[in-house]
Amino acid sequence: MAARIFGLLALLIVGAAAVIALVEILPLRRDIAARETNLGAREAKLKQPPPPSPDEAVAPGNAEQRYFVFLHSLQAIAAKNGISIPQISYQRAAPDKDSSLRRYVVETTFASPHLQLRGFIRDLRTLPGVRCERLTVSRPNIGATQVEVRLQCSFLVEAAR
Template structure:
């Protein structure tokens, strides 16, 4: 025991005040690591495990079209499935929809239908646009209301398209 005390006094004499402060800082860093960093690391690991478990439950993609989502889905859920289908059809045809507006139209008091308006502007070639529009027409409940096609230069094959569609779905009462 006396040897340990003698070694500590010798280390204090050799290190001086700066060495003693360095040892205190290293000790404080170790305490902070034990008190703050390790519990935070464990919390992050637990959250990642929970997120992975929740992501594993979401393996089923939404139905390919809104009319296949019938019984347990509400009108809003069928509308979101329609939006997923719209973007999937656009991506399949190589069309990017950089600007798109979604809104719920004012409902009629007598009607049980909900009308959602989708308005988008995009650029596409003529062939991409034709295939995109023909696939959109097969979707039940979709109506193309307004279509504006412009070609800014006669030598350019890209079309500037402005499309306004309405999606009608029956709301549950």
């Protein structure tokens, strides 16, 4: 008699678990999958990655347009490496009368872990027309994980005469 009661109780517990699975778990999985798909589609619409290099600016690109693409690429490279650049100063260098090249100088200061800084500089050097002219790295104390960085680089672009 006790075996029948325990068997019936076990059957009721298994039945209740099956009902819970059908009513709660399976619809929840479908809902999560639908939301992930919707979120992925919305994310794809929002992300418009910058061109990988200033040389791939949409034609006909003048020097200023290519320079702004470079600035966008600089910020994208920093974000990719987990670096936030809160301040950038940039200016056009004095033009050389005999040259069709325009030179823009970019200076920035930021704090970053050393490993992320190395990745940022490595990726920055792959941009055509970019030259890192001055890089100053300092650490406030030996136990600090962040380094203070001051970077000056120039961007050269050929301008139409």
